[in-house]
Amino acid sequence: MDKLEFSEALDAYLADTANSWQKFIIEDYCYSYTYCHDIVELSNDANEKNVGDRILDAIIKMRMRDMGE
Numbered sequence: 251m252d253k254l255e256f257s258e259a260l261d262a263y264l265a266d267t268a269n270s271w272q273k274f275i276i277e278d279y280c281y282s283y284t285y286c287h288d289i290v291e292l293s294n295d296a297n298e299k300n301v302g303d304r305i306l307d308a309i310i311k312m313r314m315r316d317m318g319e
Contacts, residue, residue: 256279259272268276 256275259268259275262268262272263276
């Protein structure tokens with residue numbers, strides 16, 4: 251999510267004209283801020299973990315294949 255999208259969502263939320271997606275963005279941000287979590291950071295961590303898991307899986311498969319030869 252870019253800053254413009256967040257800013258527009260915040261403006262709409264404060265004006266009580268936000269759609270469901272804009273409400274979710276703002277409420278989720280407030281919820282995550284309350285517990286000192288940055289939702290973007292959590293999302294990036296999840297993506298990095300997913301990439302790391304796929305690399306680890308590839309390494310394990312390669313080693314198993316090499317051991318079988």
